[in-house]
Amino acid sequence: MTSDTLKRLYAKMLRIRRIEETIADAYPEKHMRCPVHLSIGQEAVPVGLCDQLGVRDHIYSTHRCHAHYLAKEGRLPEMIAELYGKVTGCCKGRGGSMHLVQASTGMMGSSAIVAGTIPLAVGSAFAMAAEKSKLVSVAFFGDGASEEGIFYEALNFASLRKLPVIFACENNQLATYSPQSARQASTDIAKRAHAFDMASATVDGNDVEAVYRASEEAIARARSGKGPTLLEFKTYRWRDHVGPTFDYHVGFRSKEDVEEGMKSCPIESLEKKLLSTGAMTAADKGRLEDEIKRELAAAFKFAADSPFPQTSEIFNDIYA
Numbered sequence: 001m002t003s004d005t006l007k008r009l010y011a012k013m014l015r016i017r018r019i020e021e022t023i024a025d026a027y028p029e030k031h032m033r034c035p036v037h038l039s040i041g042q043e044a045v046p047v048g049l050c051d052q053l054g055v056r057d058h059i060y061s062t063h064r065c066h067a068h069y070l071a072k073e074g075r076l077p078e079m080i081a082e083l084y085g086k087v088t089g090c091c092k093g094r095g096g097s098m099h100l101v102q103a104s105t106g107m108m109g110s111s112a113i114v115a116g117t118i119p120l121a122v123g124s125a126f127a128m129a130a131e132k133s134k135l136v137s138v139a140f141f142g143d144g145a146s147e148e149g150i151f152y153e154a155l156n157f158a159s160l161r162k163l164p165v166i167f168a169c170e171n172n173q174l175a176t177y178s179p180q181s182a183r184q185a186s187t188d189i190a191k192r193a194h195a196f197d198m199a200s201a202t203v204d205g206n207d208v209e210a211v212y213r214a215s216e217e218a219i220a221r222a223r224s225g226k227g228p229t230l231l232e233f234k235t236y237r238w239r240d241h242v243g244p245t246f247d248y249h250v251g252f253r254s255k256e257d258v259e260e261g262m263k264s265c266p267i268e269s270l271e272k273k274l275l276s277t278g279a280m281t282a283a284d285k286g287r288l289e290d291e292i293k294r295e296l297a298a299a300f301k302f303a304a305d306s307p308f309p310q311t312s313e314i315f316n317d318i319y320a
């Protein structure tokens with residue numbers, strides 16, 4: 001991979017990390033009155049995959065959707081405004097953190113119903129195939145979602161029709177506070193594709209280069225009409241399942257466990273590589289940090305200055 005590509009991936013991961021850290025820091029101010037599920041530690045997956053998608057390719061996400069929205073070039077001010085419940089938010093302030101949608105950038109939906117968006121991604125791929133468009137649809141979901149029946153129905157239909165869809169499982173080894181090994185008879189999620197004659201791979205989800213390469217292959221397979229791929233990215237969630245802090249108090253993992261997990265930080269490892277090869281200097285990194293800070297300050301100001309929706313609009317944009 002060229003150093004330009006690596007620097008771009010690094011910058012995207014760092015930006016998402018800083019955005020989520022800022023959300024965590026600002027959360028106690030109570031301007032964001034929705035639950036937040038942070039992806040801190042998991043940035044390599046959305047960045048390595050979405051970097052190779054075009055604006056017309058579709059992605060679908062979950063309750064943990066900030067990183068997906070941002071990696072797909074979702075606009076930051078509209079995301080923060082959405083978290084503030086403001087009318088300028090990407091869902092007019094009606095969705096909050098778990099329901100980020102921005103059709104213009106190909107972020108087609110996210111939902112708190114575990115596995116709920118997997119069939120929607122298959123539906124997009126069905127339409128893309130019918131239109132012979134060479135577009136790709138991606139379903140991001142967690143290891144917990146792979147326990148839902150709809151996951152298997154979606155795999156079957158996608159493989160049967162050779163649809164251009166990528167099932168991107170972010171296996172952070174936890175569903176709320178329950179470890180994967182306590183819930184699943186086999187923890188090898190990628191292997192489940194075999195039952196449907198589907199291509200699959202297990203990938204180090206903390207290594208953005210590995211994510212990029214595996215995604216490149218899956219995207220090429222989808223665009224050339226050869227069908228879906230199930231990618232299982234092994235990664236690690238640093239913060240609490242929900243909320244801005246950590247979850248040591250819950251008792252299922254210790255501070256030491258989390259510190260061990262943090263050693264595979266996708267950003268730190270790439271940063272070391274870029275600095276040691278001279279592809280990036282400390283001054284370059286400083287400039288990047290300053291740029292992100294300025295962007296964040298402007299986005300939070302935009303959210304704070306925006307109006308709330310009018311009560312009279314409450315029945316707009318709903319099915320009834």
Ligand SMILES: Cc1ncc(C[n+]2csc(CCOP(=O)(O)OP(=O)(O)O)c2C)c(N)n1
Pocket residue numbers: 063064112113114115141142143144145146172174175176241
């Ligand atoms: C259908 C359904 N069942 C249960 C829940 C409650 N719930 C919310 S998040 C979550 C865990 C999801 O774990 P995973 O899919 O691994 O995603 P992660 O939170 O690790 O990103 C559960 C069980 C829900 N929202 N929807």
